Amino acid sequence: MKTASVTETKNRLSALLAEVRAGETIVIVDRGVPVARIEPIEARADDADGRLARLERAGLVKVGRGEASISNEPTTPPPGMSVVEALLEERRSGR
Numbered sequence: 001m002k003t004a005s006v007t008e009t010k011n012r013l014s015a016l017l018a019e020v021r022a023g024e025t026i027v028i029v030d031r032g033v034p035v036a037r038i039e040p041i042e043a044r045a046d047d048a049d050g051r052l053a054r055l056e057r058a059g060l061v062k063v064g065r066g067e068a069s070i071s072n073e074p075t076t077p078p079p080g081m082s083v084v085e086a087l088l089e090e091r092r093s094g095r
Helices: 006-011 013-021 048-057 083-093
Strands: 002-005 026-030 033-038
Touching: 002 006, 006 013, 006 026, 013 026, 013 033
Parallel strands: 002 026
Antiparallel strands: 026 033
């Protein structure tokens, strides 16, 4: 395991990342105290749940917690209501 100072990491980040791609783990030290570790990520095709969890933590997606209540049945507006009014009402009610 290799160590690199904060200054060295800032100045040589591309070179350090190339070493990480080659399998090296690098510990970043600040005034001699370890503060971070850069290590290779094992790419796994079956890590869909982990990827989804990371996206949820980043706030990019929201994972559902139950059955979807989406109906594929076409809806028609009630008599006397325009299609636009019906659409706006659907959006307001969250359907």
